[in-house]
Amino acid sequence: MAKKKKKAEKKKxxxxxxxxxxxxxxxxxxxxxxxxxKRKAPAPAAKxxxxxxxxxxxxxxxxHVQAAVIKLKAPLAAGDTIKVKGHTTDFTQTVTSMxxxxxxxxxxxxxxxxxxxxxxxxxxxxxxxxx
Numbered sequence: 001m002a003k004k005k006k007k008a009e010k011k012k013x014x015x016x017x018x019x020x021x022x023x024x025x026x027x028x029x030x031x032x033x034x035x036x037x038k039r040k041a042p043a044p045a046a047k048x049x050x051x052x053x054x055x056x057x058x059x060x061x062x063x064h065v066q067a068a069v070i071k072l073k074a075p076l077a078a079g080d081t082i083k084v085k086g087h088t089t090d091f092t093q094t095v096t097s098m099x100x101x102x103x104x105x106x107x108x109x110x111x112x113x114x115x116x117x118x119x120x121x122x123x124x125x126x127x128x129x130x131x
Contacts, residue, residue: 052083052129058122059113067115068122074130076114077107084118086126093119 055076060069068084076082076095083092097117098105108114 052131054127055082055130056128058084058086058124058126058128060124061118061122063121066118066121068118069113070116070128071113072108072110075107075109076130078105081131083129083131084120084122084126085129086123089120089122089126091120092131 053074055074056070056072058068059071061067062069076098078095078098080095081092082095084090095116098108099115100108100112102115105114
């Protein structure tokens with residue numbers, strides 16, 4: 001019987017310890033500061049659309065001969081006016097010299113890569129518009 005009493009006493013002590021610990025840990029709820037209402041960000045200004053339609057992107061530039069390689073998304077012909085627009089590029093010119101595989105052509109179709117004589121420096125990923 002002595003063993004049963006010891007076990008019972010141990011259980012009581014454990015439960016007492018848990019209760020006292022719970023009492024010490026219990027914390028009063030803090031008063032929170034009121035949260036400021038979130039302000040809505042102003043709507044971004046709409047970018048003005050470029051004049052003309054997108055006809056391609058610059059894939060390469062040869063500075064020595066001032067020529068650009070353009071992957072066409074729409075047909076292009078000699079005499080058309082184009083605008084090249086990019087991060088640091090923005091100029092307009094008339095198509096004078098155009099080549100496909102080193103052969104001079106007067107018109108190019110959608111999907112072709114052409115070499116184009118340009119008046120100013122262009123960079124990869126610049127967009128070409130037809131005006």
